[in-house]
Amino acid sequence: MQELSLDYQQRFRRPDRTDKNLLLAAIALTALIGIAYAFISYRIEVLDASKRDYQQQARRGATSNRLAALSDSQLRNEIRQANAVLNQLALPWETLFHDLDAAQQDRVALLSITPDPQQHVIKMTGEARNFAALLDYLRQLQSSRSLASVYLQSHRIEEQMAEKPVHFSVIATWAIRP
Numbered sequence: 028m029q030e031l032s033l034d035y036q037q038r039f040r041r042p043d044r045t046d047k048n049l050l051l052a053a054i055a056l057t058a059l060i061g062i063a064y065a066f067i068s069y070r071i072e073v074l075d076a077s078k079r080d081y082q083q084q085a086r087r088g089a090t091s092n093r094l095a096a097l098s099d100s101q102l103r104n105e106i107r108q109a110n111a112v113l114n115q116l117a118l119p120w121e122t123l124f125h126d127l128d129a130a131q132q133d134r135v136a137l138l139s140i141t142p143d144p145q146q147h148v149i150k151m152t153g154e155a156r157n158f159a160a161l162l163d164y165l166r167q168l169q170s171s172r173s174l175a176s177v178y179l180q181s182h183r184i185e186e187q188m189a190e191k192p193v194h195f196s197v198i199a200t201w202a203i204r205p
Contacts, residue, residue, distance in 0.1 A: 115144045119173065123149070123201070126171035134160035147201040149174070155193045158184070168199065175202035 127137065134156040141150040155161035161182065168177045177199040184193050 111145075118142075118144050118201070122173045126168075126173045127151075130164060130167035130171060132160065132164060132167075135164045142201075149199050149201060150180070151197045151199070153195055153197075155195060156190060158182075158193050161193050161195055165197065168197065173202055174199040176200045 123142075127140070131137065135153055136155075137151055137153040139152045141152075143149070153164075155164060161179075165177060165179060168174055177197060180196040180198045182193055182195040184191055
């Protein structure tokens with residue numbers, strides 16, 4: 028068997044001129060790469076900013092071109108429609124829905140709510156288990172603060188069904204003005 032010689036205290040050789048030159052070249056190359064990276068990052072930011080500016084100008088130009096192309100009557104019509112949407116959004120929807128939730132009972136199911144914001148009228152359709160439940164529901168709606176003049180517009184008792192539910196339609200005026 029051959030003898031194995033392990034020398035853990037090997038003497039390190041001193042760096043010579045080639046090693047120092049390689050180290051300096053590596054540092055210089057790293058510095059150049061860092062400078063190039065910074066320059067490219069800066070250019071990307073500048074190009075992104077100019078792209079955003081161009082897109083904003085294009086949007087502004089498209090909007091102004093569209094508005095310039097509209098006639099006075101079309102522009103007035105668009106303004107009227109925008110105002111109608113704003114008026115609908117300004118209505119006290121939350122109060123109405125809160126009052127409808129408070130009036131809700133197990134014996135009555137509200138099927139649809141059709142508001143008419145211009146006339147401040149709300150039409151509701153639903154189904155009640157019986158006529159007494161419907162009358163109780165109407166009393167609760169009349170006592171709510173967001174509804175006034177609650178009227179039973181129509182009702183129909185389903186005689187052919189065993190439970191004899193009542194289909195109804197209620198109309199009310201919106202008591203709270205925006």
